[in-house]
Amino acid sequence: MTDTELTTLRDRLRARYHVERLLGRGGMGAVYLARDLQLDRSVALKVLPTDVADDRALRDRFLRETRLAASFSHPNIVPVHAVEEQAGLLAFTMGFVEGESLAERVARNGPLTGRETVGLLLDVAYALAYAHARGVVHRDIKPDNIMIERATGRALVMDFGLARRASTAPQTANGLTRVGEVVGTPEYMSPEQATADAIDGRSDLYSLGLVAWFALTGRTAMAGGSPKQVLVRQLTERLPPIVTERHDLPGALAALIDRCLAKEPDVRFPDAASLVDALEQSQLAGPEIPLPVRMLATELGTIGMVLLFALLIGWFRLSRTLEGGNDDLKLMVPIVIMSTLMLARLGQALAETQRLAKLGFDGAAVLSGLRSVVDEAEGLRAAARVDDHRLGERRRVLRTALLMLVLGAGSIVVAISQRRQLPSGLYRVTSVGIPFLFNGLACLCVAFVLWFRSPMRMTVGEWAFRGFWLGGPGRWLIRMALRRAESESGTSGRAPRTGPSTMPTPSGAARASMAPTTPAATYAPAADGRLKALEARVQALEAWRNHIRS
Incomplete structure (x- = not known):
């Protein structure tokens, strides 16, 4: 970005924000570090491309999706604070995470260990379970959209700008997604998303499986010379089992990742909550070392x-x-x-x-x-x-x-x-x-x-x-x-700590079998009981993290 563009952006938003510097740029716009002058806090300011700001239909769609993302409140989702809408400018602010993206982490330190990958999968699956329970699919799960908080190591999902509500058929031009429209990042796109078919939460799980592959190997599994070549690979090429790349992985973890990478949605986990259940049931996360x-x-x-x-x-x-x-x-x-x-x-x-x-x-x-x-x-x-x-x-x-x-x-x-x-x-x-x-x-x-x-x-x-x-x-x-x-x-009467502290599992949480299951033909938001179970998970997760910080 040129100095002139940065100066122009600062002038247009100077009443509310002080734009400090560029953090990154992607297909859906540029992200800047800014200071919210009214609330005196650092925020990440995402400015969408001009063609999106000038297109009335895309603009309305973005505002609807942003309002949807702003309604989320979850410890593993980067919160959306506000929308800035001016002539020729469309932007929104979200929480600034002190840390780095998963892509930056792997580029700096190399592949993750199996234990680190399990923690990553749990954090992202918690966030997706929260969204899927509300009938929302992210559609752009990739290493650049997963932030690793420096202080706690927690993974947070960001950029719900492509999110939309799940449906049994592609939306019409009046909805969130036009017929035949392919939106997302080709290297991390599910086969059904690549063909613009109806998608549900299982599409995000396929993307998460590719993220796990990247985290464990340091390489993009579905790379290609052009987006078209990548999409063809997503539709036709099956990846070999992850253990062929990482022989040290526990069998249960390898099976979880391979199941997420199945081309057929019916073979994958029915939703992210089931993936969380499988991870916890397999006790793959391991103990936290005090x-x-x-x-x-x-x-x-x-x-x-x-x-x-x-x-x-x-x-x-x-x-x-x-x-x-x-x-x-x-x-x-x-x-x-x-x-x-x-x-x-x-x-x-x-x-x-x-x-x-x-x-x-x-x-x-x-x-x-x-x-x-x-x-x-x-x-x-x-x-x-x-x-x-x-x-x-x-x-x-x-x-x-x-x-x-x-x-x-x-x-x-x-x-x-x-x-x-x-x-x-x-x-x-x-x-x-x-x-x-x-x-x-x-x-x-x-x-x-x-x-x-x-x-x-x-x-x-x-x-x-x-x-x-x-x-x-x-x-x-x-x-x-x-x-x-x-x-x-005289502490012999005190209840001993029998092992390193582990994340508590909320009572009443549904357990999923590791064997492939066939979900219902349509994907619908979870029932009230399922929502309550997921909210209990979130509360237990926060209580555990507060205990670790203390």
């Missing part, structure tokens, strides 16, 4: 590194002693120092463990949380193994390591050629060879680190953590520290 347990894991990991270093120093000094090269005093000094450091760090960790007991955590909860921490790290490694960008970086690192190895070996050879034998039989490196010796050692150390420190492989510290703290000795120490704290503080 912050105190995560901090304890960091402390214990540090102790593991100190222990390894102490063992290395002790082995070196002992081997020298056995060779007769050191006396007892020289042997004892490093051992005493490292032992003291080890005991001090261990005391700090046990004190932290006792603090957890006072907070109500029992041994099973702490050990379960520690296990979840290492499982989380393994999930990140699994995601890195399928990220083409990360794999390319790793290949470049390995080439650099090989080059450093060759340079180091060459420098060592030159240094050896410059050595001189002393009368005592020992060797001395000349002043010419000393720089080559140090350069060779430095290059070899760098090559060693680059070769063995890989984001796709378990670190030595994690290996020690798993072996000690999740093994017999560490488990015994943790349980003993917890029992001691309970006996000292």
